[in-house]
Amino acid sequence: MLATEKQYVQWFENETLCQARWLSESKQVPPARIVLVDDKTTADEAYRLACAGTSMLWQGDFQNARQLLQALTRRIESSEQRKISKAAKKNKSAKSKDEVLMIPNLFHQQRQAQAQRSRILSRLLLALDAGYVSQLRRASDVSAACKAAFGQLDEPCLLSFRDLQGALGAAGWRAKxxxxxxxxxxxxxxxxxxxxxxxxxxxxxxxxxxxxxxxxxxxxxxxxxxxxxxxxxxxxxxxxxxxxxxxxxxxxxxxxxxxxxxxxxxxxxxxxxxxxxxxxxxxxxxxxxxxxxxxxxxxxxxxxxxxxxxxxxxxxxxxxxxxxxxxxxxxxxxxxxxxxxxxxxxxxxxxxxxxxxxxxxxxxxxxxxxxxxxxxxxxxxxxxxxxxxxxxxx
Ligand SMILES: C[S@@+](CC[C@H](N)C(=O)[O-])C[C@H]1O[C@@H](n2cnc3c(N)ncnc32)[C@H](O)[C@@H]1O
Missing domain, CATH: 3.40.50.150 (Vaccinia Virus protein VP39)
Incomplete structure (x- = not known):
């Protein structure tokens, strides 16, 4: 059984309109605008696009997409780290107790940062053919892991690399x-x-x-x-x-x-x-x-x-x-x-x-x-x- 509602997403490739089933574990709505990215796209460019809310459909080498995701994660982490250091500094120099960022607020701030991280990373997408088959260069066989995670699917789909990684990680735990x-x-x-x-x-x-x-x-x-x-x-x-x-x-x-x-x-x-x-x-x-x-x-x-x-x-x-x-x-x-x-x-x-x-x-x-x-x-x-x-x- 699929955990997501039946939703579809459309995008253009070489002026051809494409359509696929939208899969999103965190129930994000299908992206309204998708740009195509590949091995020539720099991590800085991808980070800027993702932060601006643009979804990117990966067309390059399958394995390079993992590296791009890692590069995006590093950029998010250093931005989060800067915010944490700023908050810690502010707390240190606070003149009164009222100015100190209290624990429940820190917790909510941390959760907001996690949600933002998840939104940004989820903007790197990939398309899979029916049965969860990737046509990308050097693509791994992800069909068994996707089937176990998302259920049988006999039509093309679009999902985030992040969700795919979750499915691959879970398949490892399930086996081991x-x-x-x-x-x-x-x-x-x-x-x-x-x-x-x-x-x-x-x-x-x-x-x-x-x-x-x-x-x-x-x-x-x-x-x-x-x-x-x-x-x-x-x-x-x-x-x-x-x-x-x-x-x-x-x-x-x-x-x-x-x-x-x-x-x-x-x-x-x-x-x-x-x-x-x-x-x-x-x-x-x-x-x-x-x-x-x-x-x-x-x-x-x-x-x-x-x-x-x-x-x-x-x-x-x-x-x-x-x-x-x-x-x-x-x-x-x-x-x-x-x-x-x-x-x-x-x-x-x-x-x-x-x-x-x-x-x-x-x-x-x-x-x-x-x-x-x-x-x-x-x-x-x-x-x-x-x-x-x-x-x-x-
Ligand atoms: C912290 S996990 C514990 C799982 C397991 N008992 C263990 O100790 O490893 C909490 C579990 O409660 C389930 N759960 C949450 N709300 C529930 C509800 N209203 N009725 C039944 N199960 C619920 C979740 O799906 C999850 O599997």
């Missing part, structure tokens, strides 16, 4: 898998599905004592199926996993089949499964930052106004069997970024009729938490991910 050392197994993520590359929280799920009765568990927002797999391997008799994202369901189903797990069922659902018994255990690792997602994959990370988190908490009690437990896996990065307070979170537990039985903590060790040049280093390096064990209020 993400090794989860503490489980001694690999998980195979699909394109557009949250890949558990930072998986410190797995240990929390292994350390938490299972409720005495653990016949039925739900994994809400299963992604690759990782948490459902842990529960099944720990001996939960029946696990029901849900996700809104159809790619996640296909991915989880493949991971369950690889491991021969027949005790796991999948349902496409907004939060809770329907027509199932009450659960002894409900686990959820929701998107952890309250902000607007800008692409389908970002729905795993960003959650407007913490709507999924609050919806999950609000519905938990009515799906829980007597003596049942909720295991909420949640990073406190949003608290360090001042996007959500601890009191707010505790208030949502109380509003949902839940109380904290215990909490297990872990500290992420991923690269970004160690990068001292990141303006959000103070927040990122303080991040703690917790497993909150919640039970119905007595």
């Amino acid at each position: 898998g993400v090794q989860i050392d503490s489980l001694d197994l690999a998980i195979f993520p699909h394109y557009g599905v949250f890949a558990p590359t930072r998986h410190e929280y797995v240990q929390l799920l292994l350390d938490a004592p299972l409720p005495t009765v653990h016949d039925i568990a739900f994994d809400i927002g299963t992604g690759t199926g990782l948490l459902a797999i842990i529960l099944a391997q720990r001996g939960v008799k029946q696990v029901i996993a849900t996700d809104l994202n159809p790619r996640a369901l296909a991915c989880a189903s493949e991971n369950f089949a690889r491991l021969g797990l027949s005790a796991v069922q999948l349902q496409q659902a907004d939060l809770y499964p329907t027509d199932v018994p009450l659960a002894n255990l409900i686990v959820c690792n929701p998107p952890w930052l309250p902000a607007k997602p800008t692409s389908p994959l970002e729905y795993a990370v960003y959650d407007v106004n913490s709507a999924m988190l609050r919806g999950f908490l609000h519905g938990a009690k009515q799906h829980l069997a007597a003596q049942g437990e909720v295991w909420l896996i949640l990073s406190d990065l949003a608290e360090h970024l001042q996007l959500r307070s601890r009191d707010e979170l505790l208030g949502w537990f109380a509003d949902a009729g839940l109380e904290v039985k215990y909490r297990l903590d872990t500290q992420p060790k991923h690269g970004r938490s160690q990068d001292e040049t990141d303006p959000l280093f103070a927040a990122r390096s303080s991040e703690i991910t917790s497993l909150w064990c919640l039970v119905s209020e007595t």
Whole structure:
């Protein structure tokens, strides 16, 4: 199934009008104006065009397009770096606290920069024939990766090199898998599905004592199926996993089949499964930052106004069997970024009729938490991910 709406784009080549299906993962509208570029186009010229909002259809050597994309990335990075240094300097010389750019603003500024970077890089396009075949010189065979990412397509299409690179990268992960050392197994993520590359929280799920009765568990927002797999391997008799994202369901189903797990069922659902018994255990690792997602994959990370988190908490009690437990896996990065307070979170537990039985903590060790040049280093390096064990209020 194609993740994009059916949209078409037109452009001229040697005064001939061409048309192709428009594919855009970040749901960008088809470009109104396209200019043709090739190996003779300099990186500076391409950067200027892209910054001015012009889409460029690549006609040159396939491999050279990668180099152009790298050159564009370097130009964007140095422009971002200049802005960051300017903000840091401004903060240093600020005469009063009011003049200092505060953490939530820095976070929003960083996201705006990421969105701008994505818009600029997405302006370098390529055309593919039906079945995702490129006619460019020295073209790689991209058809299998595109089919896996975007679905079967029997007509020509136009997409950004950036989306193509995403599809190629995902094909690599899908083939190689993400090794989860503490489980001694690999998980195979699909394109557009949250890949558990930072998986410190797995240990929390292994350390938490299972409720005495653990016949039925739900994994809400299963992604690759990782948490459902842990529960099944720990001996939960029946696990029901849900996700809104159809790619996640296909991915989880493949991971369950690889491991021969027949005790796991999948349902496409907004939060809770329907027509199932009450659960002894409900686990959820929701998107952890309250902000607007800008692409389908970002729905795993960003959650407007913490709507999924609050919806999950609000519905938990009515799906829980007597003596049942909720295991909420949640990073406190949003608290360090001042996007959500601890009191707010505790208030949502109380509003949902839940109380904290215990909490297990872990500290992420991923690269970004160690990068001292990141303006959000103070927040990122303080991040703690917790497993909150919640039970119905007595
Ligand atoms: C942070 S990822 C966690 C994935 C997986 N459980 C793990 O721990 O690796 C959050 C997942 O929640 C899913 N999701 C977001 N909103 C949802 C909703 N309203 N109902 C069901 N799933 C949702 C996303 O598609 C994503 O797969």
